[in-house]
Amino acid sequence: MPSQTSPLIIALDYSSLDAALCMADQLDPARCRLKVGKELFTRSGPAVLEALHGRGFEVFLDLKFHDIPNTVAGAVQAAAEQGVWMVNVHASGGRRMMLAARERLDAQRFKTQLIAVTVLTSLERQDLAEVGLDTTPESQVERLAQLAQQTGLDGVVCSAQEASRLEDLYGKAFLKVTPGIRPSFARQADQRRILTPAQALAAGSTHLVIGRPVTEATDPMAALEAIEREL
Numbered sequence: 001m002p003s004q005t006s007p008l009i010i011a012l013d014y015s016s017l018d019a020a021l022c023m024a025d026q027l028d029p030a031r032c033r034l035k036v037g038k039e040l041f042t043r044s045g046p047a048v049l050e051a052l053h054g055r056g057f058e059v060f061l062d063l064k065f066h067d068i069p070n071t072v073a074g075a076v077q078a079a080a081e082q083g084v085w086m087v088n089v090h091a092s093g094g095r096r097m098m099l100a101a102r103e104r105l106d107a108q109r110f111k112t113q114l115i116a117v118t119v120l121t122s123l124e125r126q127d128l129a130e131v132g133l134d135t136t137p138e139s140q141v142e143r144l145a146q147l148a149q150q151t152g153l154d155g156v157v158c159s160a161q162e163a164s165r166l167e168d169l170y171g172k173a174f175l176k177v178t179p180g181i182r183p184s185f186a187r188q189a190d191q192r193r194i195l196t197p198a199q200a201l202a203a204g205s206t207h208l209v210i211g212r213p214v215t216e217a218t219d220p221m222a223a224l225e226a227i228e229r230e231l
């Protein structure tokens with residue numbers, strides 16, 4: 001399966017470049033994309049992007065930018081200049097922040113996919129209440145997804161549990177990138193709003209972000225194949 005058609009994005013949540021590359025070398029760039037997040041990027045910097053691109057992987061740079069519009073636009077441009085396939089911002093940074101990011105990429109003709117995080121998959125209603133949001137995760141996701149769609153973003157990060165509603169509202173082309181995926185053989189760990197890979201795709205997820213079920217497996221490629229079989 002060429003990577004362009006695989007919905008799988010494997011999260012390389014590692015504390016060193018060596019460990020991340022050791023995992024990447026066990027995976028096949030024709031069968032998955034890779035995600036580089038805050039810990040790995042903070043430790044390794046752009047070197048990890050270069051190394052993964054050199055191995056033929058498409059990379060989702062998951063730094064969840066959330067700042068004033070000018071700062072986020074600059075950060076998104078920096079990501080695009082490094083050739084990443086996808087980059088994300090927090091939708092709660094607001095309309096003007098997302099618009100600034102969109103306009104910066106468009107002005108430079110970058111094709112980088114720009115998506116917005118809605119409500120983290122580790123959060124439940126009680127967590128939202130504690131930060132002053134008297135609403136359900138589902139309705140907050142819907143609200144932030146609407147803002148992301150109106151500002152021209154390519155899609156959102158959400159739980160697969162919210163994907164079908166977003167497909168109804170914004171269609172299949174609006175990307176639904178969904179972490180919190182737990183194959184039948186995996187542990188829930190700190191995730192809360194979870195679905196299996198097959199359930200997630202059936203619900204309208206366009207991309208599945210999967211970390212520990214693959215990276216903590218004794219044989220990561222076998223775990224990836226087991227997930228492909230579940231799809």
Ligand SMILES: O=C(O)c1cc(=O)[nH]c(=O)n1[C@@H]1O[C@H](COP(=O)(O)O)[C@@H](O)[C@H]1O
Pocket residue numbers: 011013037062064088117119120121122157158179180181191209210211212213
């Ligand atoms: O933006 C993300 O990728 C993300 C958003 C979210 O709401 N929840 C979430 O788990 N993630 C990321 O998805 C990955 C999930 O990893 P596992 O829980 O190990 O499968 C981690 O790298 C998280 O940082």
